[in-house]
Amino acid sequence: MYFVGIDVGSLSTETVILDHAGAVVSYHISSTGANSRTAGEKSFAAALASGGIAQSEVNFTVATGYGRVSIPFADKTVTEITCHARGAVHLFPATQTIIDVGGQDSKVISVSQDGKVADFSMNDKCAAGTGRFLEVMARALEIGLDRMGPLSMRSTRDISISSMCTVFAESEVISLVARATPKEDILNAIHQSICNRLAPLMDAVGIRMEVTMTGGVAKNTGIVEKIREKVGGRINVPEEPQIVGALGAALIARDMSAHAQ
Amino acid sequence: MSSELAARFHDAIENQEPRLRTLAAQGRRILGYFCTYTPVELIHASGFVPVRVMGGVRTLTKADTLAPSFLCPYMRAALDKALSGEYGFLSGIVQGYTCDAACGAVRIWERNIPGEIYHTIALPYCDSPSSRRFLLSEIDALTVKLRAIGGTFSEQSLADAIELYGKIRRLILKLYQIRYDERLSIQASDFLAIIQAGFMTPPEDYLRMLEDSAPITGPSVASERGGTRVLVSGSLVEDPKILDLIEESGGLIVADDLCTGIRNFEPVSGFGLDPIQRLIDRYMNRAPCPCRSRVSDRAPFIEHLLERSGAQGVIFLFQKYCTPHLADHPSLVEHFKAKEIPSIAVEMEETGVNEGQLRTRLEAFFEMLR
């Protein structure tokens, strides 16, 4: 008997499969592309295949993420806010605050002692300061996403990027490159600007230790470091931060199936 | 009660322009107002039909150069409508002095849209004998101005208008009671339509519409509608879609603190020896709005509504850049947090809301309350 969580985000889709004991037996990450339904189906099939599981063995499926409603075979949809909280608390039980920076939105979630969402705040206007922003900047700098973090750590000079808008910030970065500003300093500034965009969300909810970071952007060590400086304490980063939403969804699927029986 | 009941109210909203144009062509004179703090009884008693100016959801084509983007969408959209000739049936605007946006907008209207009267009534902040005297002088000044353009004010006509509006308010408050008791089966967007229709229908006709809607006055059955009970708070909600979104995402709107809601109806009327004193008394005791009241008055008012309706949380619905409401928000949130009343805020623009994102926020809010 297996439980599935599928997180269809704006940039990437993840599937996590749990066994009856709640252990992860398989997971899969792929990019969403234009069609969230196809992305969900493909991701689900890939995760089943890599775990050697037949679809008939799946007991309950929860879909989450912005494309959650386009997964016809899901038994239930739950928002990514609830799922990230569930996943983060499962991985780091002492978590009280979750900072999730995904493809096009970021959220700060506060959980109560019993692991339930107590409050949250989410960017609701524009996608500056999210994964998409980082992608655009990586392209402008012609470096891989995975190199951004380590490189930024070598920055020796503080500069700042003043534009909030992704498009304007991109041209700001291009002109910095043209002026031969070292890439590490530009990256440092990009990371700082993402952290600045998160600050109002953090203030709205309030940061309580421990803090766990989830979402693909948590793979960027430079940003994690900036946030660590801002909150003034350790930040838990899961081994695979990108699947925390899907993990939470799978855990909820397991709970719901138990309830249904 | 079904949305059949709401159908005639929806119709009144959709056909407001031709209806009011016909009315104006027949010689009735129509005056617009923005804020629910405008004494409509006085306008009616002077022989005019008071109609609340609405903006609606639209892409601005005319107002952008006159109304800067820091004006609220309501004021910008209403001006755009007027500039497009959709308010051609109005003889002018009478506006209660509330927020800066509305007061500034009246001046923009005056300069750009022909009318016989553009007038702002200053409203006192607090209740005291001197502020009542002040309001009296404001009322006198308006009466004189209205008389100059053919107004026919008398004590008797004011007494009649107070009675007429009192009847309307009593019926609507009954509807609220049914809603608090969970016996209302129409959705919040239909409820809004019933109220909005009253803004643009001559009050005599509106009263008849309400009286004819038997379920409002007659007995009603327990509602089968489910969802997490919430109160919505803010200034104007013009786009019913936002209310539908809330209810589709797992909420059940059971109470409101809106000026397209309860703020119009409480109190029903005022006390005093003569009609003018009764009018003054009502407008001194109006349901609190951040433009004219302190958070310390408004928070208990909302809490009372929460208690009465059993709502578990508050959804703030803001017109973008609505300074009075946005300024109150941090203190209200702090106040509610201390009492463990959860809340969430949504900002509305002329062109509506970002649906996908909003659904996620609302659904997460209801998951949190469950």
Ligand code: SF4
């Ligand atoms: S929010 Fe207050 S000031 Fe603004 S229109 Fe409504 S009642 Fe008037």
Ligand code: SF4
């Ligand atoms: S109170 Fe707010 S919504 Fe009403 S007119 Fe003023 S700024 Fe606009």
